[in-house]
Structures are given as structure tokens and as C-alpha cells.
Amino acid sequence: xxxxxxxxxxxxxxLAGCNRDTGDSVVPPPVALNSDAMxxxxxxxxxxxxxxxxxxxxxxRIDPFWFTSVRDTVAFTLMPDQPRDIRAIYVxxxxxxxxxxxxxxxxxxxxxxxxxxxxxxxxxxxxxxxAVPFGNRxxxxxxxxxxxxxxxxxxxxxGAYVLGSDAAGDQTEQDRSDVRLN
Numbered sequence: 001x002x003x004x005x006x007x008x009x010x011x012x013x014x015l016a017g018c019n020r021d022t023g024d025s026v027v028p029p030p031v032a033l034n035s036d037a038m039x040x041x042x043x044x045x046x047x048x049x050x051x052x053x054x055x056x057x058x059x060x061r062i063d064p065f066w067f068t069s070v071r072d073t074v075a076f077t078l079m080p081d082q083p084r085d086i087r088a089i090y091v092x093x094x095x096x097x098x099x100x101x102x103x104x105x106x107x108x109x110x111x112x113x114x115x116x117x118x119x120x121x122x123x124x125x126x127x128x129x130x131a132v133p134f135g136n137r138x139x140x141x142x143x144x145x146x147x148x149x150x151x152x153x154x155x156x157x158x159g160a161y162v163l164g165s166d167a168a169g170d171q172t173e174q175d176r177s178d179v180r181l182n
Contacts, residue, residue: 028057030064030090030108037066040076042126044068049125050101052092052133055108059085069124070131073111074154075162089154094132095139109133111154115140118161120149131157 033053037046046053046066054073055064060083067073070091076082077089089111094100096107100122114133117140124130132149134140140151 027088033105039068040065041072042068051125051130052094052103054091056086057088058083059087068126070133071124071128071162074131074157078159078163091133093135095134095136109135116152116157117144117149118152120147122147
């Protein structure tokens with residue numbers, strides 16, 4: 001009888017170890033912004049630029065992909081040649097940021113739960129139009145009232161807004177269904 005219990009226990013452990021989906025369902029926490037963070041597209045230190053930042057954590061990489069702007073973060077998810085094994089997307093919560101020039105090292109919000117102000121007068125870290133993220137709708141509305149723009153969710157950010165050179169261009173929605181988020 002004891003042998004059966006031991007064998008059943010060992011079998012349960014082995015089967016749990018083979019179930020890869022169990023570990024993938026846990027969303028990894030954000031990484032604190034630090035001086036080692038280099039922007040994916042520009043190759044520059046993320047801390048050297050004002051405005052909100054982004055990070056994308058994938059299953060195939062230990063360190064996050066860092067972005068000097070949220071606009072670049074969203075664009076990364078739309079580009080077909082970028083990794084699709086995205087586990088988490090975090091952006092600076094500008095409602096909790098010390099200032100525009102210092103968006104904070106640990107005030108991250110899940111991009112899928114954030115509210116973004118697009119088409120505002122504020123420019124991102126690389127001098128381009130920005131998708132300014134907030135952890136709550138009231139803060140996004142207040143920012144839009146002060147700086148212009150429209151409040152949208154992550155899924156509503158137009159592909160042309162983040163991929164095109166003209167941020168005020170085509171406002172059609174881009175399908176992000178091919179981005180796998182666990």
C-alpha cells in the first residue's frame with residue numbers, strides 16, 4: 001500500500017513537471033527600470049529620455065525588451081518579425097510618475113489594463129507622438145483635458161498611430177490577436 005502511494009506521488013510530480021502550460025499562466029512581474037536598460041529600436045539608454053517607458057517580457061528571453069517610449073512598445077507587438085511569445089507588457093503609469101522627465105522606475109501598469117492618451121501635445125522619449133499610459137481612467141481623462149488627445153485602451157490604439165511617421169494619420173484599429181499573452 002505504501003509503495004502505491006509513493007508511486008502515485010512520484011507520477012503526479014512527473015506529470016506536473018511535464019505540463020508546461022501551468023508555469024506559463026503566471027504573468028511575470030515587471031522589472032525595475034535601471035541603468036542597464038537599453039532601447040530595442042534605438043540602442044540608447046532608456047533613462048536618458050523623458051516620458052513614459054515600456055517593457056515586454058517574453059518566454060524566450062531572460063531580460064525584458066526595453067523601450068524609450070510607449071509608442072515603440074505597442075509597435076513592437078504589431079511587427080510581424082518580432083517575438084510572439086509575449087508573457088507580459090508593462091508601461092509606465094504616468095498617474096504615479098514623479099514627472100514627465102522622471103517617469104519612475106517601479107510604477108509599471110499592465111498595458112492591457114491601462115488607459116492611453118493618444119494624439120496629445122506631449123511627445124515621447126524620442127521626440128515622436130506618444131501613447132501616454134495611465135493606471136486609471138480619471139487620470140487619463142485629466143491628462144487629455146490638459147494636453148489634448150483621446151483616451152483609448154491598448155486594443156484601441158491604431159496601428160497607424162504607432163507604426164506610421166504621421167501620428168495623426170489613419171485611425172483604423174489594428175488586430176493584435178496574433179500576440180500570445182499568457
